[in-house]
Amino acid sequence: MWIRQIHRWLSIAFTVAVTANIVAIALQMQAVWIGLLAFVPLIPLLATGLYLFALPYVSQRRVNEARS
Template sequence: MNWNIWIRQVHRWLSIAFTVTVIINFIAVAMGTHADWIGFLALPPLFLLLFSGLYLFTLPYAAKWRSGDAPG
């Protein structure tokens, strides 16, 4: 499997995990049983999403740089 495809797939699954943890956090707050650790559950997928998203964001620019297409 191509490295870029693998990162893209991991990014998609991380977004699902992040969404689930945010929903769990909202439910806990609505029920009044909010604890700090529930709020912190969303942070690990969020940081991993940050790094994988930045990698995916730079892919087109890196490909253009590697091919030698310079603006101008």
């Protein structure tokens, strides 16, 4: 349950970082760190997303093994 909550907050942080990057591009700012800012929440977002994606398959496999 807490992984899902972390994933939600990371997605909000990623959205804010991407929005800041778009604003920086629109204002023609040359700050490279703003562009790289989106990668900070993106890496743990990927990890939690893959975990949440695999969770139903792993739990279903455990249920099937318990029935055998």
